[in-house]
Amino acid sequence: MSKLPEMISKHQEAIRADWLKQMSGAVRRADLMSNEEIDSQSRELLTTIASGAKSGGITNLDGPAWTPAREALAAISASRAKQGFTTSETAIFVLSLKQPLFAMVRKELAASPDAVFDEIWKATLLLDNLALITADAFQTTREKFIARQQEELMELSTPVVKLWDGILALPIIGTLDSARTQVVMESLLQAVVQTNSRFAIIDITGVPTVDTLVAQHLLKTITAARLMGAECIISGVRPQIAQTIVHLGIDLANVITKAKLADAFALALQRTGKTVVAMDSGNAKKTLFKKEE
Amino acid sequence: MLHRVLIVEDTASDARQSAAVMKKLGAEDVTALNNIASALLFLQDVMEGTKEAPDLILLDLSFPRESGFEVLRFWKSNPKLQPIHIVVWTVMGDTEKKLCEFFGVEHVVPKWAGPRELEAVLCTFFDEGRRDGAK
Numbered sequence: 001m002s003k004l005p006e007m008i009s010k011h012q013e014a015i016r017a018d019w020l021k022q023m024s025g026a027v028r029r030a031d032l033m034s035n036e037e038i039d040s041q042s043r044e045l046l047t048t049i050a051s052g053a054k055s056g057g058i059t060n061l062d063g064p065a066w067t068p069a070r071e072a073l074a075a076i077s078a079s080r081a082k083q084g085f086t087t088s089e090t091a092i093f094v095l096s097l098k099q100p101l102f103a104m105v106r107k108e109l110a111a112s113p114d115a116v117f118d119e120i121w122k123a124t125l126l127l128d129n130l131a132l133i134t135a136d137a138f139q140t141t142r143e144k145f146i147a148r149q150q151e152e153l154m155e156l157s158t159p160v161v162k163l164w165d166g167i168l169a170l171p172i173i174g175t176l177d178s179a180r181t182q183v184v185m186e187s188l189l190q191a192v193v194q195t196n197s198r199f200a201i202i203d204i205t206g207v208p209t210v211d212t213l214v215a216q217h218l219l220k221t222i223t224a225a226r227l228m229g230a231e232c233i234i235s236g237v238r239p240q241i242a243q244t245i246v247h248l249g250i251d252l253a254n255v256i257t258k259a260k261l262a263d264a265f266a267l268a269l270q271r272t273g274k275t276v277v278a279m280d281s282g283n284a285k286k287t288l289f290k291k292e293e
Numbered sequence: 294m295l296h297r298v299l300i301v302e303d304t305a306s307d308a309r310q311s312a313a314v315m316k317k318l319g320a321e322d323v324t325a326l327n328n329i330a331s332a333l334l335f336l337q338d339v340m341e342g343t344k345e346a347p348d349l350i351l352l353d354l355s356f357p358r359e360s361g362f363e364v365l366r367f368w369k370s371n372p373k374l375q376p377i378h379i380v381v382w383t384v385m386g387d388t389e390k391k392l393c394e395f396f397g398v399e400h401v402v403p404k405w406a407g408p409r410e411l412e413a414v415l416c417t418f419f420d421e422g423r424r425d426g427a428k
Contacts, residue, residue: 193395196370228362228392 005053018100173206181217205236235264
């Protein structure tokens with residue numbers, strides 16, 4: 001039976017003081033968190049470790065006795081991930097507990113070197129396990145961050161712009177995959193309904209490559225828009241992409257394609273019965289002059 | 294109580310069938326139009342106040358020329374027409390159903406489900422109307 005749990009409970013305050021001293025040398029990030037915060041975190045963690053070791057043993061940390069300790073560690077790691085600590089800085093927070101714990105074991109069991117070695121080995125295993133929990137929690141928080149950012153990026157990357165009454169533009173930048181095409185399609189159809197538009201220009205200037213799948217997705221979007229009574233024009237078809245489309249045998253015969261967004265806009269204006277007329281410079285001057293009078 | 298109902302439907306037998314369902318449920322004034330152009334003209338008249346607005350439109354989506362979505366567009370883009378209930382009754386694919394959601398049409402009934410299903414959906418409107426009328 002290990003004496004470690006008993007020793008931790010007995011010397012909790014001494015260990016904590018030593019631990020804080022250790023940390024101030026190794027990982028204290030005064031720019032990221034205050035002393036009070038570290039103080040309260042270390043107290044909370046050590047208390048939960050002491051109670052976990054006492055009731056749940058020190059070999060298996062999966063049991064319910066260790067739940068408070070695991071939760072405390074996860075919360076600490078998550079807050080550090082948000083504050084901008086690195087993985088090693090977060091792990092060292094727990095690992096720096098080793099030295100004070102070992103020193104305490106040595107002092108307590110000074111009489112028998114065998115027992116010292118035995119307890120130190122157990123303490124190492126315990127802290128390594130705790131450090132692994134920390135690292136896992138840190139990683140999970142970071143991954144959540146990244147996933148959320150990806151979502152935001154996806155929403156930002158598919159803006160639907162109203163060019164004129166009844167004419168929408170949808171500039172697509174970056175590679176199109178199934179998930180993204182779904183977002184593109186939904187935001188386009190939503191905008192068609194909201195603005196009651198007759199024309200939608202899908203600009204693929206910023207799409208690096210077009211493969212069969214992407215083309216299929218585009219065609220699906222175009223069909224859906226057409227069902228709703230909106231005609232789609234694809235613009236920004238670069239020579240390489242045109243070649244790829246021909247090479248893959250994708251049939252775009254029923255779709256209006258234009259090389260430039262400007263051409264597509266001009267066509268849409270023409271189809272809606274509008275033209276762009278250059279302002280007569282003489283008239284413009286006259287109006288300006290009249291206004292000044 | 295729903296008094297006036299407009300049916301936009303190009304298949305004569307379907308128009309007859311749905312009109313029968315409407316009458317059975319208690320509609321008094323049932324108008325059926327067999328093409329989108331006349332449906333749009335009808336709604337235009339409603340907008341201008343020369344025709345009374347129907348309480349409900351039963352709309353088919355597939356027409357030889359323009360689709361029923363043209364009616365949905367017109368309905369959606371004119372706030373004055375918003376109080377009219379719309380039920381889409383069509384040979385449905387999932388795509389059309391999804392597109393109807395964009396217009397905010399909640400009641401989409403597939404034709405293959407038969408007139409019973411249509412009656413079940415329409416019942417809710419007529420019941421609501423009855424409750425409102427009783428108040």
